[in-house]
Amino acid sequence: MNICVCIxxxxxxxxxxxxxxxxxxxxxxxxxxxxxxxxxxxxxxxxLKERSGGRLVVISMGPGQAAQALRSCLAVxxxxxxxxxxRSFGGSDTLATSYILSESIKAVEEKEGLKFxxxxxxxxxxxxxxxxxxxxxxEHLDLPQVTYALDIIEKDGxxxxxxxxxxxxxxxxxxxxxxxxxxxLPYEPRYPTLKTRMEAKKKEIPVLTEAEIPAIDLxxxxxxxxxxxxxxxxxxxxxxxGVKLSGKDPVQAANEVVRLLAGAKLL
Amino acid sequence: MSNLNDYKNIWVxxxxxxxxxxxxxxxxxNVARPLADQxxxxxxxxxxxxxxxxxxxxxxxxxxDSAIIVDGPEYEHYTTDAFTKAMVTLVEKHRPETLMIGAxxxxxxxxxxxxxxxxxxxxxxxxxxxxxEKTGNIxxxxxxxxxxxxxxxxxxxxxxxxxxxxPGVFKKGAYDQSxxxxxxxxxxxxxxxxxxxxxxxxxxxxxxAVNLEEAEVIVAGGRGxxxxxxxxxxxxxxxxxxxxxxxxxxxxxxGWMPYAHQVGQxxxxxxxxxxxxxGISGAIQHLTGIAGSDTVIAVNKDPDAPIFGVAxxxxxxxxxxxxxxxxxxxxxxxA
Numbered sequence: 001m002n003i004c005v006c007i008x009x010x011x012x013x014x015x016x017x018x019x020x021x022x023x024x025x026x027x028x029x030x031x032x033x034x035x036x037x038x039x040x041x042x043x044x045x046x047x048l049k050e051r052s053g054g055r056l057v058v059i060s061m062g063p064g065q066a067a068q069a070l071r072s073c074l075a076v077x078x079x080x081x082x083x084x085x086x087r088s089f090g091g092s093d094t095l096a097t098s099y100i101l102s103e104s105i106k107a108v109e110e111k112e113g114l115k116f117x118x119x120x121x122x123x124x125x126x127x128x129x130x131x132x133x134x135x136x137x138x139e140h141l142d143l144p145q146v147t148y149a150l151d152i153i154e155k156d157g158x159x160x161x162x163x164x165x166x167x168x169x170x171x172x173x174x175x176x177x178x179x180x181x182x183x184x185l186p187y188e189p190r191y192p193t194l195k196t197r198m199e200a201k202k203k204e205i206p207v208l209t210e211a212e213i214p215a216i217d218l219x220x221x222x223x224x225x226x227x228x229x230x231x232x233x234x235x236x237x238x239x240x241x242g243v244k245l246s247g248k249d250p251v252q253a254a255n256e257v258v259r260l261l262a263g264a265k266l267l
Numbered sequence: 268m269s270n271l272n273d274y275k276n277i278w279v280x281x282x283x284x285x286x287x288x289x290x291x292x293x294x295x296x297n298v299a300r301p302l303a304d305q306x307x308x309x310x311x312x313x314x315x316x317x318x319x320x321x322x323x324x325x326x327x328x329x330x331x332d333s334a335i336i337v338d339g340p341e342y343e344h345y346t347t348d349a350f351t352k353a354m355v356t357l358v359e360k361h362r363p364e365t366l367m368i369g370a371x372x373x374x375x376x377x378x379x380x381x382x383x384x385x386x387x388x389x390x391x392x393x394x395x396x397x398x399x400e401k402t403g404n405i406x407x408x409x410x411x412x413x414x415x416x417x418x419x420x421x422x423x424x425x426x427x428x429x430x431x432x433x434p435g436v437f438k439k440g441a442y443d444q445s446x447x448x449x450x451x452x453x454x455x456x457x458x459x460x461x462x463x464x465x466x467x468x469x470x471x472x473x474x475x476a477v478n479l480e481e482a483e484v485i486v487a488g489g490r491g492x493x494x495x496x497x498x499x500x501x502x503x504x505x506x507x508x509x510x511x512x513x514x515x516x517x518x519x520x521x522g523w524m525p526y527a528h529q530v531g532q533x534x535x536x537x538x539x540x541x542x543x544x545x546g547i548s549g550a551i552q553h554l555t556g557i558a559g560s561d562t563v564i565a566v567n568k569d570p571d572a573p574i575f576g577v578a579x580x581x582x583x584x585x586x587x588x589x590x591x592x593x594x595x596x597x598x599x600x601x602a
Contacts, residue, residue, distance in 0.1 A: 094379065243580050246570055
């Protein structure tokens, strides 16, 4: 089974701070990581490949430094990596991004001389949290999709996907090729070893611009191809002037809060 | 793109499963009602499913002016292909200006598929929806970067303007039995060959249903609770108040509570009357998920914990002493 994993490099949102004056993100010094859900997608892909053979290619759209994220995937089981990068792709919303990725997938198939049976994405990226790019890639490529996957089993040229739902899970079967998006798994993705890291370092990561993706329509990329516009951003205001009791006897403090709640007719 | 003025009305998608509606659809009707009034346009509920006429009637009682229903055996369970085809066909025929969808797993599966086919914009997981005074466009506001930043997004040149909203962010309106409205049936059929996925099996794992989104009282614990055993103290407090147990992500990661109880950006969004945050420091991802709570009561040993910045009532101290004291105090008041 030939597998394409789409990954995104994101700032570690646990480390992010907002500038109190400008209300913009302070990106300086914030470490970049591979979107955690994408690492789960990559791990699912590597496990499928180990069982059934085939080639696993990882792609990412982003600036030059995103090559670093691709390299970390090469160190944990990916066979090849491509960086999709061009000024014309900047400012893309999810519709334009998914279009560029879907055209890139076709271009990578050409270059690799294969057809992908499975395209894997994380369920969402932790910076934008939209969960849109996976289903939109499926739509652009006219493929079936299964989102929120916990596991994928290959069976007679089809796959069965364990899909998270409110009260448990559904088993959903679909034909290949297909797009599947992956949630947090019950196990952690594998770590690189010194050896795999050294090998990954030696691999070349080709950069694809619009020149290498001949079928791409630039009117559908970047800001031009993006129907949504960010009108403003601001930091959420969360300061309440509440009652705070400290240094009190626990029983006294508890009684006080219950009395206040009752007094405010909140019980 | 055809003339934007051809697109009118606000639509709310009401998700059903085996003919039963998800609450988030009704919550969205309550958000959309004042927007429709402001625009002077009808608010229309769109129900796709099997045997759903009653759902359409209820949607009208919850605030819709009329309903469009697509009823058929192929819609008994959600599938990407059938629901996308039905929704896209409806949009192309009736041309709504705005389409709102609940951000359940299925809503987030269908939404981008529909917006992509229609080549329009979709804003995910909105927490505020307004009308931009200058342009009349919908202004969709959502948390981003793990809740560190709020972004207001518009879709100026494409229609419909689409957005999703997570369950529990808004509350349902009052059920008004006297409301009446037209129910329009649309025959859209999808052949089995067009549906490329098959539901092989459904496994319900959670024996006790955890309904955080609709809970009026939530007692939630964080890393500060210290152990799975200590959650007993929280359970006792929840029992006295008929509350539901919740927790932060750290607790799920530590294996003290199952994921179904997780509150926050990567768990459930909640809007209870009373939210007890016990041993929860208040990471921004958690605060994003509890922003809809009416009253927050925090217990934490760290007087500088960010949770106190959003708490209406806070007690600084040892939670293993304070939580049982709260339980006793509530018990005494009840008696």
